[in-house]
């Protein structure tokens with residue numbers, strides 16, 4: 001309500017004044033504030049509509065399961081939309097000082113994907129987790145020279161890369177395999193906008209797996225990179241920060257230690273093992289495996305923390 005009152009005040013001010021500067025200043029506040037409110041409304045509508053989706057229970061259980069591993073202080077709302085997204089902590093509004101009074105996060109899982117790809121949501125949870133840390137700022141600052149003083153570019157790429165490392169740390173090979181399956185056709189591409197090159201992302205995931213002694217899984221990820229990447233991973237401008245990125249992920253428990261706290265990991269692992277069972281995964285097998293996974297996750301009850 002404070003925001004609405006402030007919006008009204010700025011609009012009245014802009015209407016009454018003759019000064020162009022005052023009007024511009026009012027618009028500078030009103031425009032991002034309206035966008036900020038609109039985004040929150042879209043998220044809340046999506047969360048509400050998702051409740052009636054047949055996979056809503058599985059999505060909620062999965063996210064709640066992963067949330068037990070992150071030290072989140074705020075509620076997380078789950079929605080099913082087309083694509084994996086998160087609010088972070090509304091980081092885009094940091095610069096204009098807008099922040100919800102009661103902070104919360106929201107994430108979405110891609111409703112069009114087979115369930116076996118849903119570990120991709122852990123990357124989104126990592127965005128939320130990072131927004132209350134200084135990891136991205138710290139690593140980005142160390143890369144300023146590489147980026148000729150441009151701050152925003154390393155910041156976005158670093159954040160995406162940290163989220164990949166964290167998701168791999170918590171899910172083992174599930175996240176890299178889901179990433180590769182989802183982006184298969186795009187993997188050879190070097191142009192990824194605000195994201196690091198795919199070859200670098202896959203190598204970062206492989207090295208995160210190496211760090212947890214999951215060497216076979218790391219080899220699998222490197223095989224995918226070798227057959228699909230058109231550029232070397234160290235062509236990526238943020239590649240000098242690779243060890244620092246892995247170090248951030250090491251602040252979270254390794255995959256192997258999570259068996260009791262995250263039984264969903266085991267169910268998803270079994271599904272990936274069935275899917276790759278020596279044969280190329282067909283669409284029908286992906287469908288069958290995802291249905292089995294749905295049944296397993298629906299019947300899963302959250303263990304109590306020891």
Ligand SMILES: [Zn+2]
Pocket residue numbers: 123124127160163
């Ligand atoms: Zn991301």
